Amino acid sequence: MALGAERLPTASIRDVAAASGVSHQTVSRVINGSPRVKESTRQVVLRSVASLDFHPNRAARALAGAPVQSVTVLTANTRLYGFAGALEGIEAAARVAGFTVGVRVVEPGAQAADDAVSQAVELGGALIVIALEQKSIAALHAVPPDFPSAAIVVTPTADEAVGKPWVWIDDRKAAIEATNYLLGLGHRTVHYLSVPAWADTNPRLAGWRSALVDAGAPVPEPLCCSWEPRSGFEAGQLLTSDPDVTAVLCGNDDIAIGALRAMHHAGRSVPADVSIVGFDDIPIALYCSPSLTTVRQDFVALGRLCFARLLSLLDPSSIDQWAPFPDAKLIIRESAGPPHKRRRRGPVAARPRPLPTPSR
Amino acid sequence: MALGAERLPTASIRDVAAASGVSHQTVSRVINGSPRVKESTRQVVLRSVASLDFHPNRAARALAGAPVQSVTVLTANTRLYGFAGALEGIEAAARVAGFTVGVRVVEPGAQAADDAVSQAVELGGALIVIALEQKSIAALHAVPPDFPSAAIVVTPTADEAVGKPWVWIDDRKAAIEATNYLLGLGHRTVHYLSVPAWADTNPRLAGWRSALVDAGAPVPEPLCCSWEPRSGFEAGQLLTSDPDVTAVLCGNDDIAIGALRAMHHAGRSVPADVSIVGFDDIPIALYCSPSLTTVRQDFVALGRLCFARLLSLLDPSSIDQWAPFPDAKLIIRESAGPPHKRRRRGPVAARPRPLPTPSR
């Protein structure tokens, strides 16, 4: 009960038992769907449950050792596109399954990740970590191996993920595809504006780099941004002074929009002078001018999937279907095109595809 | 305990008592900060707590009737700018106060609001309703009057809110200010693209309308949009065919960006031909082309404030400081300006102000 609040007395399992003329254990069996109850008594009990408006007390249930239908989501952020999408998907799936959803943001700092995890573990229930950046990855590592948990992670390397209840979108492959698309349009190389990268193994960065290497293209130094459009604007301004920059891949759409603006400020036309490609396909991407060519990622579906993995892990009787992970998909719009004629030197790697009309 | 998970045995209050050579009641007093404990025994107990890594069990605490330090946030959505900002602020403030935060999305449908509330009430703890649209407003009305709760609401009328633990941003006033700004630039009237409105008393709509009436300007029919940029685009397309439309106020920035795009598609220049003003000041607003003149609203601060109100309500001993609500603020950028010369007929209401350079 909360401080300062006098609650109305609520019906307990014993009230239902008395009203039904049975023991409270039988009531427990009925509300928990045990098969070992005579149908006629079940009916009687159910009627009492309804008339008394009985609802089982979660705290008592948890204390008595019953499974707690709750999950705490550990995340570094609740608003950024990927994080918020994942949370939305988890909440929706959990709600359908009758689970309560807790949210706990992981603060910066070495100790914070451990604290967040241990507090979540104390709560009981289960844990989902949205491990898409450094702080929450630290939290993921701090989860006790025997604690029921699942995680949304960045594309893991090799068999790092075998046996782990992890889900992800293959953004490494997507970065390769996006880079190859730009190279295929005829660009000599592709510059990269990165979201915060916590290691050299950052998959989007790695995909971009490997695509350039495989194509024999020069690999420029990537510029590290934050997640915000401002950082894309500032990084974009650095690039405008370099006439060799004709194609820029961005770690997310906010950065891409910031970079777009920087190009406009500098009088460089997009895509005629510079092509820009983003990551995410935020709703606004279609309505920018020019509309943004970007890699669509369905984080809501990923969140739902993650909860499903958790559920199958909690209930060993359920068959884990291993539903496929959502695919990243390059959405071709207006912000990328062939390089300006005067910039094209030497043989072109592939015939430039025509610039498509904007589409969803 | 969750299904399928064998947890390590964790230290209980009795283990701490045994290790300290005191009764478990004394341990309870220590961990709850009771003053009626000898300092020396407190030290002993605290040492045992640390060495055993003891953490009180929340379920047991709740069951024994202690205050539950948890709050459930009821909302229609976790991603839209205002809702997500409010959630972020609530979570941050709750985390600092040691509260657990639950999130429950209210589904559409008459019954859903009641269900969401009763489920949240059963959980115990407290409730915060982000009542910014119809479904969650229905939920707010369904909260039992004696249950500890607070709410983020749309600007209430008159003394509708007296004595209620409600917080809001005065968007009615802000809509008046934005409308007057456009009229002051010399526009004959201002069209309105509304976010979903659940009543004629919608404050932004009401503010816009009253500003027009007060100025003696014609009041065009408002167009109802969803929250998404697509709806702004579609509504914007309807307006492009009408040459009398020179100024458009939008219920949020996403709609404004959609409308901006519609104008571009139709070959109408913003702000030379049409002025567009949004609501929210999303991070991208500054980086659109043209950058968006918009009404900034600090929903994160509002969320923090709402939690503070809840806390003061839960703890009667605390003095409720009645911190002021965050102000909405018109941020003048590039997307609004004086109407095109050829569109200006008759005397101009006020001398147009110069179009400022983009700024934060």
Next chain:
DNA sequence: CTGAAAGCGCTTACAG
């Protein structure tokens, strides 16, 4: 199929 027993970990009175 159903009931009597024991206990989950804590807190609130009540004694001293």
Next chain:
DNA sequence: CTGAAAGCGCTTACAG
């Protein structure tokens, strides 16, 4: 200042 008692509402064995 500290301890022994009782109980929060439920569930899991254990009997029958």
